[in-house]
Every structure is written in structure tokens, then in C-alpha cells.
Amino acid sequence: xxxxxxxxxxxxxxxxxxxxxxxxxxxxxxxxxxxxxxxxxxxxxxxxxxxxxxxxxxxxxxxxxxxxxxxxxxxxxxxxxxxxxxxxxxxxxxxxxxxxxxxxxxxxxxxxxxxxxxxxxxxxxxxxxxxxxxxxxxxxxxxxxxxxxxxxxxxxxxxxxxxxxxxxxxxxxxxxxxxxxxxxxxxxxxxxxxxxxxxxxxxxxxxxxxxxxxxxxxxxxxxxxxxxxxxxxxxxxxxxxxxxxxxxxxxxxxxxxxxxxxxxxxxxxxxxxxxxxxxxxxxxxxxxxxxxxxxxxxxxxxxxxxxxxxxxxxxx
Amino acid sequence: xxxxxxxxxxxxxxxxxxxxxxxxxxxxxxxxxxxxxxxxxxxxxxxxxxxxxxxxxxxxxxxxxxxxxxxxxxxxxxxxxxxxxxxxxxxxxxxxxxxxxxxxxxxxxxxxxxxxxxxxxxxxxxxxxxxxxxxxxxxxxxxxxxxxxxxxxxxxxxxxxxxxxxxxxxxxxxxxxxxxxxxxxxxxxxxxxxxxxxxxxxxxxxxxxxxxxxxxxxxxxxxxxxxxxxxxxxxxxxxxxxxxxxxxxxxxxxxxxxxxxxxxxxxxxxxxxxxxxxxxxxxxxxxxxxxxxxxxx
Amino acid sequence: xxxxxxxxxxxxxxxxxxxxxxxxxxxxxxxxxxxxxxxxxxxxxxxxxxxxxxxxxxxxxxxxxxxxxxxxxxxxxxxxxxxxxxxxxxxxxxxxxxxxxxxxxxxxxxxxx
Numbered sequence: 001x002x003x004x005x006x007x008x009x010x011x012x013x014x015x016x017x018x019x020x021x022x023x024x025x026x027x028x029x030x031x032x033x034x035x036x037x038x039x040x041x042x043x044x045x046x047x048x049x050x051x052x053x054x055x056x057x058x059x060x061x062x063x064x065x066x067x068x069x070x071x072x073x074x075x076x077x078x079x080x081x082x083x084x085x086x087x088x089x090x091x092x093x094x095x096x097x098x099x100x101x102x103x104x105x106x107x108x109x110x111x112x113x114x115x116x117x118x119x120x121x122x123x124x125x126x127x128x129x130x131x132x133x134x135x136x137x138x139x140x141x142x143x144x145x146x147x148x149x150x151x152x153x154x155x156x157x158x159x160x161x162x163x164x165x166x167x168x169x170x171x172x173x174x175x176x177x178x179x180x181x182x183x184x185x186x187x188x189x190x191x192x193x194x195x196x197x198x199x200x201x202x203x204x205x206x207x208x209x210x211x212x213x214x215x216x217x218x219x220x221x222x223x224x225x226x227x228x229x230x231x232x233x234x235x236x237x238x239x240x241x242x243x244x245x246x247x248x249x250x251x252x253x254x255x256x257x258x259x260x261x262x263x264x265x266x267x268x269x270x271x272x273x274x275x276x277x278x279x280x281x282x283x284x285x286x287x288x289x290x291x292x293x294x295x296x297x298x299x300x301x302x303x304x305x306x307x308x309x310x311x312x313x314x315x316x
Numbered sequence: 317x318x319x320x321x322x323x324x325x326x327x328x329x330x331x332x333x334x335x336x337x338x339x340x341x342x343x344x345x346x347x348x349x350x351x352x353x354x355x356x357x358x359x360x361x362x363x364x365x366x367x368x369x370x371x372x373x374x375x376x377x378x379x380x381x382x383x384x385x386x387x388x389x390x391x392x393x394x395x396x397x398x399x400x401x402x403x404x405x406x407x408x409x410x411x412x413x414x415x416x417x418x419x420x421x422x423x424x425x426x427x428x429x430x431x432x433x434x435x436x437x438x439x440x441x442x443x444x445x446x447x448x449x450x451x452x453x454x455x456x457x458x459x460x461x462x463x464x465x466x467x468x469x470x471x472x473x474x475x476x477x478x479x480x481x482x483x484x485x486x487x488x489x490x491x492x493x494x495x496x497x498x499x500x501x502x503x504x505x506x507x508x509x510x511x512x513x514x515x516x517x518x519x520x521x522x523x524x525x526x527x528x529x530x531x532x533x534x535x536x537x538x539x540x541x542x543x544x545x546x547x548x549x550x551x552x553x554x555x556x557x558x559x560x561x562x563x564x565x566x567x568x569x570x571x572x573x574x575x576x577x578x579x580x581x582x583x584x585x586x587x588x589x590x591x592x593x594x595x596x597x598x599x600x601x602x603x604x605x606x607x608x609x610x611x612x613x
Numbered sequence: 614x615x616x617x618x619x620x621x622x623x624x625x626x627x628x629x630x631x632x633x634x635x636x637x638x639x640x641x642x643x644x645x646x647x648x649x650x651x652x653x654x655x656x657x658x659x660x661x662x663x664x665x666x667x668x669x670x671x672x673x674x675x676x677x678x679x680x681x682x683x684x685x686x687x688x689x690x691x692x693x694x695x696x697x698x699x700x701x702x703x704x705x706x707x708x709x710x711x712x713x714x715x716x717x718x719x720x721x722x723x724x725x726x
Contacts, residue, residue, distance in 0.1 A: 031423050052622045055402050059683055062409040065416055066679045069438050070672045082661050102368030226622055229402055229462050233691030237699050248706040251677045255713035258673035259722040321631045325639055365659040376640040383636035387629060398628045405686050427657045435666045442675040449682040456689040519647035582725035585671050589723050597707050604700045607693050
């Protein structure tokens with residue numbers, strides 16, 4: 001593999017890593033956020049492989065597929081809008097809209113849904129899509145402010161009065177029995193965002209220049225051991241034995257904590273959540289499989305509890 | 317190099333096609349064959365509220381996972397895509413991409429059945445990964461290497477199925493979990509309309525067929541590699557033995573799977589964590605003891 | 614040990630990347646071959662936020678055991694070379710994790726909610 005190909009591969013992996021991280025922070029869908037993080041770590045794994053650390057690279061991928069899927073599961077459990085359908089119709093910047101492309105915003109019920117009015121402060125960075133007309137409605141600012149402070153995505157430094165002029169209501173459809181926003185606005189365009197962007201750019205410039213202006217990079221001629229699994233195994237068993245057992249102990253403590261915190265179950269009590277459960281009723285038998293039918297109708301003898309039944313299985 | 321890569325893909329398609337055939341042949345009349353058969357290839361489908369990136373990405377990711385995993389399978393003395401140093405570990409990681417693809421498509425479709433299938437699919441991942449890994453670990457301990465070629469060579473004296481029967485049984489069960497065949501069919505159950513397959517049509521249905529058949533093919537081929545000695549045997553050339561062993565193991569797994577009533581997701585999780593994982597840990601200790609006593613290669 | 618070029622591992626993974634690209638190309642070909650007008654339209658309400666699942670504790674314990682499996686793979690490769698000390702070390706490790714499963718089981722964590 002020539003040096004040129006190596007540079008191209010490095011560039012691709014680095015690009016995937018950075019874009020994945022960027023997508024993770026800016027996309028509107030929680031699920032996509034987790035997937036972008038996974039993609040970012042796949043890029044990092046590629047970087048590991050370029051350094052001939054193949055076991056660690058593939059290990060990264062293994063950890064993060066399992067880990068991210070579980071993390072996404074828990075996020076989806078807790079968040080109101082895990083798929084981004086609600087946020088997809090909101091005010092967003094160009095970057096966020098790019099990474100949220102493909103999400104279909106939830107359709108409003110009535111025809112006259114409020115378009116968005118933009119804040120008066122249009123800093124240079126934000127070039128989001130402009131709505132057509134401006135229909136200000138009476139903002140329910142107390143509730144909106146409370147929701148926004150709970151949202152936690154952007155630091156809020158203004159009082160209620162300042163935000164009144166910039167935000168409008170977004171009437172969500174109340175025809176469906178799904179989530180009702182309750183008349184809250186979730187625009188991502190806040191006045192403090194350009195400050196945050198400039199701050200982030202400044203910090204990254206400082207970090208990159210610290211990296212580039214290091215006095216000397218040592219270059220040694222040793223080639224990495226191609227049999228990385230064996231060398232890692234030897235290291236684990238000989239030099240890092242205490243760390244190995246300590247990691248096992250740490251994992252044990254993690255299990256203790258997880259079991260302790262998860263019992264009793266702490267599902268959110270949102271009425272919309274109680275509607276459906278990923279349920280496992282008695283699975284349908286394979287037709288004519290020759291097994292004796294179970295005694296009794298659909299009684300369950302396993303150790304799971306049906307808390308809520310699905311309204312119907314097929315249809316609608 | 318390009319020719320070898322193309323051959324890998326051709327082998328995948330052929331293997332998947334043969335798998336579909338074997339599955340259809342090995343099911344008795346009234347029993348429905350596995351999930352790969354049920355995809356509707358003829359129409360295409362547009363789903364109104366779906367996630368336009370994630371839903372098409374699902375089958376592509378699944379197919380990629382299966383194709384990448386086939387790279388390290390030795391079908392004969394020289395017939396391997398590439399003998400990666402971490403072969404077996406690489407395989408177990410890359411087949412997880414199939415689960416990822418199924419989850420992406422299930423979530424992306426945004427229908428009740430598909431999203432529930434997504435949850436069940438991730439439950440299946442939670443159930444199979446650790447016991448499957450423990451089954452692999454037993455083999456790796458005896459072969460002293462992660463490379464697939466080294467594992468085949470280590471069985472030149474005696475197949476690992478004889479030395480590690482517990483591991484073999486563990487592999488059979490978790491292999492069925494991994495390939496979503498009976499009795500672990502919940503993500504594709506009829507009660508959720510076939511799950512992910514219901515919301516795919518046209519090209520994605522064809523890709524799902526290839527990917528799901530490919531997973532079963534891979535699971536059987538890796539089982540033949542890990543426990544049945546791989547592409548070695550008297551009289552016939554290596555690749556013929558590999559194919560025979562793969563499809564024999566596949567037929568055995570399918571048949572054994574149909575002997576049992578289908579498991580619900582809760583039962584599957586309980587089975588995996590309460591029975592299979594302790595069994596797997598026991599297997600690791602037993603194999604360790606065997607190696608210390610000098611048994612094995 | 615000196616070497617002048619990149620590690621031979623990179624050739625292997627270059628092949629893997631090639632297979633990856635070709636598999637993506639195959640998928641694209643299949644997608645293109647089916648490019649007719651879309652037949653059916655499915656209109657379903659957006660259902661993303663409405664499920665909950667019953668295997669939360671299983672998922673958490675799975676995360677822990679995934680980390681354990683990471684340690685087992687390199688250990689398995691060198692076990693036969695090292696011998697009894699590696700066996701004892703892994704025995705301790707397995708006992709720790711078995712204690713974790715036993716605790717979860719005993720506390721009723723391994724249940725579907």
C-alpha cells in the first residue's frame with residue numbers, strides 16, 4: 001500500500017470521524033445521533049487500523065455497535081422525540097438541516113399552522129430556511145421558557161421578555177392522539193448560538209495550533225507487531241494484570257449499580273408511552289409443526305408480566 | 317486483488333442462493349420457511365413518515381456486513397479472501413452489522429410493526445453476542461490464534477466438536493439466534509407482519525433476502541470452520557468438504573430449531589442469560605483445564 | 614526491527630476496504646435495477662416515541678459483559694502459551710462476572726418488565 005493511498009485512507013477516516021461527530025451534535029433525531037456517533041467511531045477504528053493496531057480497531061467497532069445500540073435504546077425510552085419527527089419542522093441552521101435531511105416533519109392538523117418568525121438578531125453564521133409568512137400568535141412564554149430551560153440544548157441567558165419577540169407558537173396537530181407539544185416552541189435558533197460557535201472555533205484553533213507547533217515529533221523505525229492479538233494478550237497477562245482484574249472488578253460494580261438502579265422499574269409515566277409496549281406475547285406457533293398444542297388458550301407461564309396489552313395487533 | 321474481491325461477492329451470492337434452496341427443501345410442507353423467503357420482491361414501497369436516510373441504509377449495511385464477513389472464510393487451502401490476523405474476531409464483529417442494518421431499517425420505517433421489530437432485534441443482539449463469543453473463545457483457546465486458517469490447521473488431528481461438545485451445542489443455539497431462524501423468530505413474527513420485511517419492497521427486499529440467507533450461510537460456514545474442521549477431509553477436494561459440512565450443519569441447525577416451539581423474546585433473553593452464559597463460562601473453564609492437561613492440539 | 618514501508622496489515626485491510634466498496638456498489642446496482650415508479654404508498658402515523666421495552670436490565674448487563682468479552686479474546690490467544698497463571702487470572706475474572714450475573718438474577722433483574 002503506497003504512501004499516497006495511506007494518506008487518502010487517513011483523510012477518509014478522519015473525515016468520517018469528524019463528520020460523524022458533527023452529525024451527532026446537530027441532527028434532530030436521537031436515533032440518528034447515536035448512529036452518527038457509531039459512524040464516527042468507525043472512522044476512529046479506521047485510524048487505528050492505519051496504525052496497524054487491527055485488534056484495537058475492530059474492538060472499537062465491536063464495542064460501539066453493541067454500546068451505541070443499547071444507548072440508543074435508552075435514549076429512545078426517555079426522550080420525547082427520539083425520531084426527530086417533531087423537531088424536523090422547526091427552525092434550524094443549515095448544518096442541522098443537512099444532517100436532519102430525510103426526516104419528515106410531523107404534519108399539523110389544521111391548515112393554518114403557524115410559520116416561524118425569526119429572531120431579530122441575524123448573525124452571519126445562521127443561514128436557515130426562511131418561512132413564508134409571519135403569523136405571530138400569543139406566546140405562552142412561561143411554559144415555553146420552562147420547556148426550553150429543561151431542554152438544555154443551548155444555554156439560556158435571556159429573560160422571558162427578550163424571547164417573546166423572537167419566538168412563536170407552533171401548533172401541533174391535536175387530531176392525532178400522539179404527542180401534543182402543548183404549545184411550546186423548540187426553535188434551535190437562539191441568540192447565544194453565534195457566541196458559542198465563535199468560542200468553539202477559537203478553542204479548536206488553539207488546540208490545533210498546540211498540536212502543530214509541538215517542538216519535535218519522534219520518528220522511530222520499528223514496525224508494529226503484526227500479530228497484535230498475541231502481543232496484547234501477553235501484555236494483559238504480564239504487565240497489566242492488575243489493570244485486567246481491576247477492570248473486571250469495575251465491571252462488577254457497574255452491574256451492581258445497574259441492577260440496583262433499575263429496580264423498581266422507572267419508566268416514565270407519560271400517557272402516550274403507556275399506549276404501546278414492545279411486548280412479547282406468546283409467539284405464534286409455526287403452522288403444523290407437529291408439536292402438541294399447549295394446554296389452555298393463551299395463558300402465559302413464563303416469567304414476564306403484561307402490563308399493557310397492545311390495542312390490536314393488525315391494522316390501522 | 318480486485319478479482320479476489322469480486323470472487324468473494326460472487327461466493328456470497330451463490331452461497332445465499334444455495335441457502336435459500338436448502339431452506340426451502342428442508343422445511344416440510346406446511347411449515348413456513350425462514351424469514352429470507354418471505355420478502356416481496358415485486359413491488360416497491362414508499363412509506364410516508366419514514367426516515368429517508370435510515371430506512372434504505374438498513375439492507376445496505378446488512379449486505380455489507382455479510383460480504384465483509386465472507387472475506388476471511390477459508391473454502392480451501394488457498395481459497396480465502398484474505399487471512400486476516402484477527403480473522404475470527406473480525407467475523408464476529410462484522411456479522412453484527414447485520415443486526416445494525418435490521419435495527420436501522422426497523423426504526424427508519426416508522427410503522428408500529430417495524431419499530432417493534434427493531435426492539436426485538438436489539439433484544440436478540442443482547443441475547444446472542446455473549447454466549448456466541450464464549451463459544452468462539454473455547455475454540456480460540458485450543459487453536460492459539462484468531463486466524464481462521466490457523467483454526468483449520470489446529471483441527472488436523474481431531475475436530476473441536478469432539479473436544480468441546482458444550483461449545484458446539486452453545487454454537488448451535490446462538491447461531492440460530494444470530495440468523496433469526498426458528499425458534500428465535502420473534503423479530504420476523506407474523507404477529508408483527510413480518511417486521512422489517514413487511515416494510516421493504518423491490519430492491520431492499522431483494523437485498524434483505526440475500527443478507528438474511530447470507531447470515532445463515534455464514535453462521536453454518538463458521539460453525540463448520542470452528543467445530544467441524546473446515547475445508548479438510550479425505551478423498552474430495554477441500555472446498556467440496558467445506559460446502560458439504562456447511563450445508564449439513566445448516567440442515568442440522570434448521571431441523572433442531574424446528575423441534576422446539578418458538579421462543580418469545582423474554583424467554584429467549586432468559587434462556588441466554590440464565591442458561592447459556594453460565595454454560596459458556598463453564599465451557600471456557602473446562603477447555604482451559606483440558607489444555608492445561610495437555611489434551612488437544 | 615526496522616522496516617521501510619507500511620505494515621503488511623494495511624494490505625489486508627485495503628482488501629477489506631475494497632470488498633466494502635464493492636459490496637456498496639452491488640447494493641447500488643440492485644437499487645438501480647429496481648428503479649421503476651414507486652408502486653405503493655404507506656401512510657402510517659409517526660410512531661417513534663410510543664414504545665417502551667422490557668429488557669432494560671438485560672441491556673445494561675449486556676454492556677458489562679461485552680466489555681468482558683473484549684478481555685477474553687486476547688486472553689484466549691495467549692492462554693496456552695502461558696499456562697496455569699493465565700487460567701487462575703481468568704478464573705478470578707469469571708468469578709467476578711459470575712457474581713455479577715448471580716446478583717442480577719437474585720435481585721430479580723433478569724426479568725422482562
